[in-house]
Amino acid sequence: MSEKLLRVGTTYIPVTNVELSSEWYVNKLGAELSYIDEDKAILNLANQSIFLVKSNENQSSNFIDIYGQERFSLTFEVNGLNALEAVHKEFIEKEIRVGDIENRGHSGRNFVFYDLDDNKFDVWSELSPIFKEKYLI
Template sequence: MREKLYRVGTTYIPVADVEKSSDWYVTKLDAELSYKDQDKAILNLAEQSIFLVKTNGKQTSNFIDFNGREHFSLTFEVNGLQALENMHRDFMQKNIKVGDIENRGHSGRNFVFYDLEGNLFDVWSELSPTFKEKYHIL
């Protein structure tokens, strides 16, 4: 195969209430709303498009891993441990449901958080070296 996948451009997140969820992402995560109708909202967040897609009833993007634990499907990155700790504190002040900062046995630290609809996400303190180089981030 000669072609390769370069990046993730769009992530689709199931939500029951597009209006409330899009407001939550804009207010709590500082996402930029670029489009909204009754069926979906398109947000700009973390260098990609996030589509909040209306579903029938309660659904999330979470899954259960082989140990029986609920697992996230998406990890956001921040630039360093201090940034992670600051974001964790900020999320708690915004009344976002968050887990503790964890040492998972690899470089950096992580914590998880839930959106308004119960979708689980991860935040990692290690910004990708390729991303840092491309955008000249120290």
């Protein structure tokens, strides 16, 4: 195969109320709304297109691993521990449900947070080297 996958362009997230959820992502996470209708909203967030898709209740992007632990399917990155701590504090101030900052035994630190529909996301204190190089961070 001479061609390869270059990047993740879009992530789809199930939500029960597209309008309310899009407002939450814009106001709480700083996403930019680029389109909305009754079935979906398209947001720009963290150099990616995020589709909030109207779904039935009790749907989420989470899954259960073989040990019975609920897992997230998406990790956001910030530039260092100070940035992670600042984002964590800001999320708490914005009344976003967040977990504690954790040491998971690898480089950096993490915490989890949840949206209005209990979609669970991760935040990691380490930017990928390729992203740093590309954006001169």
